[in-house]
Amino acid sequence: MTPDLMEEGTKRMQAYARRQAERTASGGRSASFGRLLKVGEPDFTHGVALYLEDITVSFDGFKALNALSLTVNVGELRCIIGPNGAGKTTMMDCITGKTRPDAGRAFFGSTIDLLRLTEPEIAQIGIGRKFQKPTVYEELSVFENLELALAADRRARASLLSRLSGAQLDRIGEVLTLIHLRAEAQRTAGLLSHGQKQWLEIGMLLMQDPKLLLLDEPVAGMTDEETERTAELFLSLEGQHSLVVVEHDMKFVELLTQGHKKVTVLHEGSVLAEGRLADVQANDKVVEVYLGR
Ligand SMILES: Nc1ncnc2c1ncn2[C@@H]1O[C@H](COP(=O)(O)OP(=O)(O)OP(=O)(O)O)[C@@H](O)[C@H]1O
Numbered sequence: 001m002t003p004d005l006m007e008e009g010t011k012r013m014q015a016y017a018r019r020q021a022e023r024t025a026s027g028g029r030s031a032s033f034g035r036l037l038k039v040g041e042p043d044f045t046h047g048v049a050l051y052l053e054d055i056t057v058s059f060d061g062f063k064a065l066n067a068l069s070l071t072v073n074v075g076e077l078r079c080i081i082g083p084n085g086a087g088k089t090t091m092m093d094c095i096t097g098k099t100r101p102d103a104g105r106a107f108f109g110s111t112i113d114l115l116r117l118t119e120p121e122i123a124q125i126g127i128g129r130k131f132q133k134p135t136v137y138e139e140l141s142v143f144e145n146l147e148l149a150l151a152a153d154r155r156a157r158a159s160l161l162s163r164l165s166g167a168q169l170d171r172i173g174e175v176l177t178l179i180h181l182r183a184e185a186q187r188t189a190g191l192l193s194h195g196q197k198q199w200l201e202i203g204m205l206l207m208q209d210p211k212l213l214l215l216d217e218p219v220a221g222m223t224d225e226e227t228e229r230t231a232e233l234f235l236s237l238e239g240q241h242s243l244v245v246v247e248h249d250m251k252f253v254e255l256l257t258q259g260h261k262k263v264t265v266l267h268e269g270s271v272l273a274e275g276r277l278a279d280v281q282a283n284d285k286v287v288e289v290y291l292g293r
């Protein structure tokens with residue numbers, strides 16, 4: 001490419017980023033619009049965080065995902081509901097590289113082809129995943145768990161503990177506040193309640209500052225109060241991160257969608273319905289396969 005073409009391209013990208021930024025509530029700052037990209041960095045200037053097209057996964061001939069297509073926007077909080085076996089967890093397995101689909105396309109931002117990356121590479125570029133069972137270091141304190149999460153590479157962990165920078169300490173402080181565990185910072189993680197362990201694990205994900213967070217049944221086993229606090233936490237992350245939340249707890253989904261956000265219903269490996277929670281709950285097909293059981 002010639003220098004003037006490159007300059008022209010840069011100008012066009014900056015103008016595009018400015019236009020996009022004007023369209024978002026945060027002025028786009030939190031979604032990282034309006035700055036130039038480094039090579040290999042995901043490109044979110046088109047406003048799309050995750051794009052799945054016709055993803056199919058078969059296990060011994062049974063299609064766990066069947067031409068599943070889904071788009072999640074930058075900064076969006078999307079709830080996915082659907083009956084047991086609908087393919088919700090399998091979808092997350094495909095996004096994170098744990099399962100390779102037989103067919104279809106999966107992009108992070110508009111340029112990163114997820115199907116070409118390994119599981120660690122996908123975590124590295126900014127996709128964080130929370131499994132249902134909390135996996136924290138039980139014998140370490142809450143603070144130490146967050147500290148360790150700063151270094152994705154286990155080998156770097158040993159040398160990290162003795163030399164935290166001011167910015168890293170600040171980030172741990174911010175995350176402790178976000179996950180409601182500031183008062184528990186020195187507590188041994190194994191002594192936390194189930195809900196607190198879940199928050200700690202979310203905090204550990206946040207230490208890596210992922211652009212996209214995948215959360216599989218995050219409030220399973222939580223008390224009502226913990227569930228409400230988790231909804232507040234996710235709502236505070238919306239905008240700065242894109243979130244895909246799989247849940248069966250309709251009260252929680254209601255809190256997250258606040259009556260207007262789009263919900264996706266999966267059934268037999270594809271999208272059965274999409275729309276506001278109240279609308280999909282009134283959808284005959286959805287009632288038949290899921291809610292009416
Ligand atoms: N590794 C595997 N081998 C064979 N079948 C599998 C495998 N993983 C998932 N399945 C099947 O694929 C289908 C989708 O499973 P998946 O776990 O994605 O559903 P789900 O929507 O997450 O359900 P739940 O709400 O119960 O968590 C199920 O029928 C399941 O038995």
Ligand SMILES: [Mg+2]
Binds near residue numbers: 089
């Ligand atoms: Mg599941």
